[in-house]
Amino acid sequence: QVQLQESGPGLVKPSQTLSLTCTVSGGSISSGSYYWSWIRQPAGEGLEWIGRIYSSGSTNYNPSLKSRVTTSVDTSKNQFSLKLSSVTAADTAVYYCTRGRMIAGTNDAFDIWGQGTMVTVSS
Amino acid sequence: DIVMTQSPDSLAVSLGERATINCKSSRSVLYSSNNKNYLAWYQQKPGQPPKLLIYWASTRESGVPDRFSGSGSGTDFTLTISSLQAEDVAVYYCQQYYTTIFTFGPGTKVDVK
Numbered sequence: 001q002v003q004l005q006e007s008g009p010g011l012v013k014p015s016q017t018l019s020l021t022c023t024v025s026g027g028s029i030s031s032g033s034y035y036w037s038w039i040r041q042p043a044g045e046g047l048e049w050i051g052r053i054y055s056s057g058s059t060n061y062n063p064s065l066k067s068r069v070t071t072s073v074d075t076s077k078n079q080f081s082l083k084l085s086s087v088t089a090a091d092t093a094v095y096y097c098t099r100g101r102m103i104a105g106t107n108d109a110f111d112i113w114g115q116g117t118m119v120t121v122s123s
Numbered sequence: 124d125i126v127m128t129q130s131p132d133s134l135a136v137s138l139g140e141r142a143t144i145n146c147k148s149s150r151s152v153l154y155s156s157n158n159k160n161y162l163a164w165y166q167q168k169p170g171q172p173p174k175l176l177i178y179w180a181s182t183r184e185s186g187v188p189d190r191f192s193g194s195g196s197g198t199d200f201t202l203t204i205s206s207l208q209a210e211d212v213a214v215y216y217c218q219q220y221y222t223t224i225f226t227f228g229p230g231t232k233v234d235v236k
Contacts (some may be wrong), residue, residue: 037225046216046227046228046229046230047173047216047218047227047230048227049224049225049226049227052223060223060224062224063124063224096172096173100220104157106154106157106161107161107220107221107223107225108178108179108220109163109175109178109218109220110163110165110173110175110218111175111178111184113172113173113174114172115171115172116172
């Protein structure tokens with residue numbers, strides 16, 4: 001049973017960098033059948049995809065956040081990470097790490113989600 | 124980007140009755156080479172992460188009750204709950220994965236009347 005768990009500071013100051021890590025348990029992050037994504041959800045609002053990374057390190061980002069986002073993967077620790085720079089109050093949200101499936105080399109849906117971690121941007 | 128819209132914003136249905144949620148994409152998410160619609164549906168209950176219900180527009184994820192069904196093709200899709208149960212109260216989101224810039228609909232809240 002694969003599980004994902006987000007970790008990181010719950011409070012970040014404006015203009016600083018938000019850093020989160022997702023630990024994958026019960027399965028290997030190195031499987032080529034999956035990609036690993038970050039998705040966020042402001043309180044009472046909808047879902048916004050931030051970006052994804054493959055175990056190879058290849059990435060794709062939402063253009064609206066691309067200039068501020070960096071993701072990385074550490075296969076030895078079975079973890080992947082998110083860094084979002086120059087944060088403002090608009091970045092306050094629950095951040096989810098997710099697993100997306102790949103089938104026959106094409107995208108499939110997000111089948112496993114972490115419980116989410118609330119990050120507040122405030123001085 | 125592909126923009127996803129949903130209707131209605133919310134609906135209230137009596138227990139045992141049918142609930143229908145619509146989702147529309149700004150352009151087709153049907154991939155012609157494999158005839159698959161790159162469209163998923165998720166259920167989110169308060170305080171929980173979203174849960175995958177349907178992928179490829181109409182394929183139920185393992186363990187999802189068969190009262191949930193998805194239909195549609197191209198740009199217009201529907202999620203149907205055939206007989207609403209109390210545990211189905213949630214917000215439902217559609218999502219396209221046709222393009223790498225994944226996008227979600229704004230969500231439809233389903234309540235019991």
